[in-house]
Amino acid sequence: MIGAVTENQDKVVRRRGPRKDAADNRDRVLAAAAVAVRRDGTAVPMATIAADAGVGVGTVYRHYPSRDALLGALTHRSFQLVLETARRAAALDGPPLEGIRFFLERTIEHGSDLVLPMHGGPAPSDQATVALRDEAHRTLGSILERGQDDGTIRDDVTRADIVSFGALLAQGLPHAPDWTATARRQADIYLDGLHPARRGKPTGGRSR
Amino acid sequence: MIGAVTENQDKVVRRRGPRKDAADNRDRVLAAAAVAVRRDGTAVPMATIAADAGVGVGTVYRHYPSRDALLGALTHRSFQLVLETARRAAALDGPPLEGIRFFLERTIEHGSDLVLPMHGGPAPSDQATVALRDEAHRTLGSILERGQDDGTIRDDVTRADIVSFGALLAQGLPHAPDWTATARRQADIYLDGLHPARRGKPTGGRSR
DNA sequence: CCTTAAACGGACGATATCGTCCGACTAAGA
């Protein structure tokens, strides 16, 4: 027990990835957190998240050392989804407006998976998440510009407007009975409004 | 000094209203709560609200016996503002769409005064607030119907849609740098979308 | 099967927030 210590240093077991149960728990915690945060707000007790995920609080804190880390991970995941959706929308063939429609409808469907920096959470602080966000903005911007170039989308709209509207729909109204249906109708109206302004309609004086 | 007790029973001081300082503090607490709730969410510590209002926690609890009572009062006040705005909008002479525009713009301006049942707060439970809400809905509905009757507003929009959109704008995006400006543009687009659908535009297949 | 690094989960002391209670203070009528 005395001199035999150093000689098997290289026989140490080298694990490749994380253990299966650890990876599972990590995912379950994140999923439970997404639901819990949407339901109870960002101040939801960690114990609640742990219980919902079926793990102990210790496990939550091991994977995400602080509440901010957990919220940050949620934000990151949300932006991953947003970027993915934006890319799919950009890859579509149809008119640009249909790309935007696709993006908005998908955003609505993602519903509770999107725990964006809304809900009182912090704006993304880590570089990786900011990069995701910026890339998503650029991607949506490219669709928008296509529409504005070919005259099918009004010129004064910015990519930030589209993003904001998407965020509003994703955020929703906490106590609305059937938000998905409402959001769809809101999006439909909004998309109609994205057409270039009609001149000489008999709808009366929109002066400025 | 002996038998003279009973005869001045009716000389007891009768105060008319609440004391001035009490009324002041009541208002200041409500105003501070509105700001604090918007900033920190409905779970904001009562001590914070008290400090912001420049009073002690005891004063907060006297005027509003529980957190729910305070949030309820905020909701009530919000719906008062909404109803008032809706009535002004309904009283306007111009095209109905301009009435809706007025309503939305005013709602945006009210900004932080509107702490609607959003923000994770409870839906209105007391009868008086529900009555305010319903009356506001009816008032907005009357504007909408006028527009749909004279053909200047698309038929599939409901009063609930207008209310929801207004609520979204009032709620805003917590971390948006200049929400008022963004909200105005969103409203402008939305209002454009409220026109009846144009047939035969070259914008491509909005099939369903 | 055995070994071992790693993960699990809940008990625990520290801290934060709650809502109450009561002695000091003040507005306002007499």
Place this chain on the structure above:
DNA sequence: TCTTAGTCGGACGATATCGTCCGTTTAAGG
């Protein structure tokens, strides 16, 4: 000015949540 009902505000015990720590359990390579 005097009186007093009503208000003020913060200290306080109770409760809730935090994040850590550590003995137990488990996945997985040998």
